[in-house]
Amino acid sequence: MDIVLTAERCLMSNYHGALFLGFMSCAPRNLIPSKIFFNILFPPVKVKDGKAVIAPYGTRKIEAALIENGFNVTVVPPEKISKFLDKAKIIGVTTNDPLGLGPASTTFAGKYGLVKEEPYNAYCFRNLLTTLRQSKAKIAVGGAGAWQLADEKVMEELGIDIVVIGEGEKTVPELFGRILNGENLKGIFYGEVAERIPIIKGATVGGIVEIARGCGRGCKFCQPTLQRLRSRSLEDILKEAEINARVNRFVTLHAEDVLRYKAEGFRVNEEEVLKLFSSVAKISKVGISHFSLASLASAEKLIEEISNLLGIPNKEQPWLAGQTGIETGSVRLVKEYMAGKVLPFKPEDWCEIVEQAFGICSDNHWVPCATLVIGFPKETEDDVMRTIELLDRLRRYKSLVVPLFFVPLSALKDQRPFRSEDLKSYHWELMQKCWEHDLRWIRILADEYLAKMPIIPRAFLKKFIGWAVKEGEKRLKEIIKLTS
Numbered sequence: 001m002d003i004v005l006t007a008e009r010c011l012m013s014n015y016h017g018a019l020f021l022g023f024m025s026c027a028p029r030n031l032i033p034s035k036i037f038f039n040i041l042f043p044p045v046k047v048k049d050g051k052a053v054i055a056p057y058g059t060r061k062i063e064a065a066l067i068e069n070g071f072n073v074t075v076v077p078p079e080k081i082s083k084f085l086d087k088a089k090i091i092g093v094t095t096n097d098p099l100g101l102g103p104a105s106t107t108f109a110g111k112y113g114l115v116k117e118e119p120y121n122a123y124c125f126r127n128l129l130t131t132l133r134q135s136k137a138k139i140a141v142g143g144a145g146a147w148q149l150a151d152e153k154v155m156e157e158l159g160i161d162i163v164v165i166g167e168g169e170k171t172v173p174e175l176f177g178r179i180l181n182g183e184n185l186k187g188i189f190y191g192e193v194a195e196r197i198p199i200i201k202g203a204t205v206g207g208i209v210e211i212a213r214g215c216g217r218g219c220k221f222c223q224p225t226l227q228r229l230r231s232r233s234l235e236d237i238l239k240e241a242e243i244n245a246r247v248n249r250f251v252t253l254h255a256e257d258v259l260r261y262k263a264e265g266f267r268v269n270e271e272e273v274l275k276l277f278s279s280v281a282k283i284s285k286v287g288i289s290h291f292s293l294a295s296l297a298s299a300e301k302l303i304e305e306i307s308n309l310l311g312i313p314n315k316e317q318p319w320l321a322g323q324t325g326i327e328t329g330s331v332r333l334v335k336e337y338m339a340g341k342v343l344p345f346k347p348e349d350w351c352e353i354v355e356q357a358f359g360i361c362s363d364n365h366w367v368p369c370a371t372l373v374i375g376f377p378k379e380t381e382d383d384v385m386r387t388i389e390l391l392d393r394l395r396r397y398k399s400l401v402v403p404l405f406f407v408p409l410s411a412l413k414d415q416r417p418f419r420s421e422d423l424k425s426y427h428w429e430l431m432q433k434c435w436e437h438d439l440r441w442i443r444i445l446a447d448e449y450l451a452k453m454p455i456i457p458r459a460f461l462k463k464f465i466g467w468a469v470k471e472g473e474k475r476l477k478e479i480i481k482l483t484s
Helices: 019-026 034-041 057-068 078-084 103-108 120-132 152-158 171-180 234-245 270-281 293-297 300-310 331-337 347-363 381-394 425-450 455-483
Strands: 003-007 073-075 090-094 138-142 162-165 187-190 208-210 250-254 285-288 320-327 366-374 400-405
Touching: 003 057, 003 078, 019 034, 019 103, 019 120, 034 455, 057 073, 057 090, 057 171, 057 208, 078 120, 090 120, 090 171, 103 366, 103 400, 138 171, 152 187, 162 171, 171 187, 208 234, 234 250, 234 270, 250 270, 270 285, 270 300, 285 320, 293 300, 293 320, 293 347, 293 366, 300 320, 300 347, 320 331, 331 347, 331 381, 347 366, 347 381, 366 425, 381 425, 400 425, 425 455
Parallel strands: 003 073, 003 090, 090 138, 138 162, 162 187, 208 250, 250 285, 320 366, 366 400
Antiparallel strands: none
16 A cells, blocks of 8 residues: 545534534543543444545545545544555655644634633644654645745654645655655645546535635735636536535535636626536535625625525525635725725725625625634724724624734735734623624524434533533633723
8 A cells, every 4th residue: 555645633524514624623621521522423424445435625626636646545533544655655644733833823822812721623633644754654734724834943853755736636645656656745735726627536524616716805814815717617526525415414615616617707707606516416415614794795696596406494494604714894905905806896895895794794694704813913992992882883693703813924924923912901891792792693694504413412512512612701801801
């Protein structure tokens, strides 16, 4: 056996079909006991003939690229990896947040976060690398969080030979081929843009199917927005949907903005988007990963048509949820860091666009799971107050709003990360406003979202959410009192 692919334990679960539960991997370890976390919330993936039945989408893409280039590849979950340590020549690892330095992890856990405790994702990655160091195989790591490992000292401490940052479909087969040909390859490599994106060979976590890659909006704090938008062919998407439908209840269409599939610049191509949803809906229930508020606000009729097409609301799918970004209510910060996010509108109209989009979502049974960024460089108290005012306008719309600390990425990579110690009284006011908003909706959303889960994890999660709400409110009040 030449190549084994795996991922850290937080990524190797199907979360009982509730994909958004995966974000709980950013939580501090002392919040949930490990046995409950791994057995009830993040159950391991099933294995057939020694191989993982489902795997993270990124892992499946690398598997497909390697197979198409003639390599012998096996995808296994981390708890089964010990059986392959003596057989593999190369072990490839997929990771989203290996050191817990992503926005969600640094906000809620770790040395920068509100709770100074290691997040589960970093803990799982470290444990996996400890196991892999028992092998003589070359260890290669890639994925959305690979940028955190671009340090030779960190690589040496963890026992990593190769880090691949960026797209891997073209670069990884070349690197692995050189290793198997006897080259003692080590270091940090940057993936070339793949002219052709291969079709996956096995089912993915959450039934994820990539419909487009890149964004092109140019937000200075976000890596994907600097990459040009490339839409995949409907034929390839449907092939991957069929592969996933054999295992998963849902196919989750994934892009930085699903509404810009085959877009003409920043204008939504309504005909192509509706054709996409209609075609996939003939194969499986359909979910989405991300959407842009600007795109949604510019295509109100399309949103209504998609909801009608998918029959939303229904017993199994009471609404369609997706991750989206508000980031700020400050026009000044919009102009400074994310002017492209507003297109085809103007930065001055951002708050109106956000509220309009939330209203369209409410009318059509869509639920925005929105992020805010706390601690932009040059952020002022007035900028934060503008965001608080915007949140007041969104209070009546069913949604979640999550504040995240600024992480220096992309064009802002030389800036200082925001830390919990940097929180000012007005930041805490914003945090409390987010908490009040989420408190209004979280129990309703949880009841609806968890209804399709098995009874034991559903019962536990409902109790856990009740406890978390009370405990979170208590802690937030204590912290605000100490800092005021």
